[in-house]
Amino acid sequence: MxxxxxxxxxxxxxxxxxxxxxxxxxxxxxxxxxxxxxxxxxxxxxxxxxxxxxxxxxxxxxxxxxxxxxxxxxxxxxxxxxxQSEQVFGKNGNLGWTPPNVERWKDKTFNGYHRADGQVGTKNVWLFFPLVFCENKNIEKLKDIFENELLPKKEVSYKNFLRSLIEEKSVDEVEDKSLTENLLDNIEVKFINHQGGCGGIRQDSELLAKLLAGYVNNPNVAGATVLSLGCQNLQIDIFQNALKEMSPNSDKEILIYEQQQIGTTDKMFQMVIKDSFEAIKRANQIERKPAPLSKLSIGLECGGSDGFSGISANPSLGIVSDIFSALGGKTILAEFPELCGVEQELMNRCVEEKDADKFLRLMKAFEKSVVDAGSGFDMNPSPGNIKDGLITDAMKSAGASKKGGTAPIVDVLDYGEYISKSGLNLLNTPGNDAECTTGLVGAGATVVLFTTGLGNPMGNPIAPVVKISSNTTTKERMSDIIDINAGTVITGEKSIQEVGEEIVDYIIELASGNVETKADQLKQDVFIPWKRGVSL
Missing domain, CATH: 2.30.130.110 (Archaeosine Trna-guanine Transglycosylase; Chain: A, domain 4)
Structure with missing residues (x-):
């Protein structure tokens, strides 16, 4: 070596x-x-x-x-x-691009969940979430009822009520046992909560509405149960309007309950459980069918990066991004604080000048908000990054940007906006791992590729998160959370091209439901919205 x-x-x-x-x-x-x-x-x-x-x-x-x-x-x-980073002058040319040879994959398909709007999911999820943090406890109770059945006996036994619906018996007739195995063999039931929806500023609630609408619009979601208190900033109509604007012809079942209008918790829970169970049974009937690889939307992210990330794992994702761009798929590069220093190259890769201008405007606004708070992009590298060789933000950024390959940039999205164009997209998010992943999935990513040098167990409730290690040591030490080892590039066992192609083949199997990520196996579901305050 x-x-x-x-x-x-x-x-x-x-x-x-x-x-x-x-x-x-x-x-x-x-x-x-x-x-x-x-x-x-x-x-x-x-x-x-x-x-x-x-x-x-x-x-x-x-x-x-x-x-x-x-x-x-x-x-x-x-x-x-x-x-220190390069000075940016605005878009001053176009970088030529020769698409990679994709003959090997052009006729391949994956088995996904087809939605009425033409999108295709890699999962089939029924999602429960609140519009405001006041309903978090009720979401947690519903999770116990539907997923864990762990409510204490002293509380109302809603789990028996759900079981009575399953077994078509009265509540008194059902036995106190676990849900019938394999009852819902073609759907997952997931739950998220958050600390937003009220308090703060109205813009926070509006942005949260867009993010939640993005989750419902994501083709990995079959439908949703939504809880509202009633008096919060994030009103039901704000969420509905955000969803309608994003997907005017959506036919997904969205069940919404407002506690202040319904009355008692008991009355609301019986309504929610009964209606949701019937809707989940209908969603369970949706089956996987073949779809072209152009229907995949791939989020690109790095977290817990080290000095090898920009040399092995991130360039391997660049190969993946270029392949899917050539196939007509969608890829999303995010983490704007980690694009500091490579703005000029990215602007020159924008197909439209308006997108280059939007990118620079978003970057400057983000950096200004950080400086106004007494910090700066130069504070982005974490202690772990620095310890493992990433000593400046520009160095970290130059390596992080390699995830986007070399393809032209077809669109630039602000946080809360949803992808619509095939090819490489830029999405404004923090570099913070959880907020970035949450934003990528809200923008439509149906698979997230997450490179890491130091290791990170985080996943997502509705999209599989694939962990790619930059080095073999981390792969061996944290084998329970790493899916693919790009450390073979460092040892000389494989080339960046070979690892990239290995990841493409893995994505096809994953999107078809043939393999499961380590994060999904560990149920590492994380949902943390960005409030647009200072977050690097």
């Missing part, structure tokens, strides 16, 4: 693929380099001497400037390098 590598020919830093001792004499690109300090794998060493103010180049772009003199062979750190 090689000890050193350079990501781009223009770079003036070199990546350590293994731990290096101080004083090691190495030959790289016909030049001798002596390590001035011990260097941990994933970190970078200077290819030549840097004076204060000298530019640090990686991935072919500016990622920082030397804040102290740095000797050739010395490791670069937060102590001797500070964040």
């Amino acid at each position: 090689k000890k050193l590598m350079k990501v781009n020919a223009l770079d003036n830093v070199i990546v350590a693929l293994q731990n290096l001792e101080k004083g090691e004499i190495l030959t790289f690109e016909y030049k001798e380099i002596v390590t001035e300090t011990a260097v941990k794998a994933k970190h970078k060493i200077a290819e030549n001497d840097f004076a204060v103010g000298d530019e640090i180049i990686m991935y072919g772009v500016l990622v920082g400037k030397a804040s102290k003199p740095v000797k050739k062979g010395e490791v670069i750190t937060t102590e001797n390098v500070k964040h």
